[in-house]
Amino acid sequence: MARTFLLQTAWVFLLLPLAASAEDDSWLTRSGYYRISYKSELQPIEINRIHSWVVHIESPAGEPLLGAEISVTGGMPLHNHGLPTDPKMTTEIGNGDYRLEGVRFHMNGYWELLVTIDVDGKRDTVIVPLDL
């Protein structure tokens, strides 16, 4: 009986990280300075609807980073075109969260966002992939 319980518990712990990573993707910047994740305020993301994201910036150890400057460019590398808008970071919400306004995608397919993060002059970049 006790053995069965232990086996079942082990399965739960094996499955949890898989479930978490599917919902909460995050990306480490190229030089390894920052970890970035985001939540779209439009769920699911629809074509041709302008909306905002909340971008979360933390240290690789998981500590929220304050006072970051974030800029975003991007496009569809397979189509060789950029974003139809120029998204801007407008507000530092707190706790490592930043509002990014003016996000819009005008086509389904594979997008890449090039995110540049600057905290106290320490700059790093990361490509965030997005399949729509």
Ligand SMILES: [Cu+2]
């Ligand atoms: Cu395209």
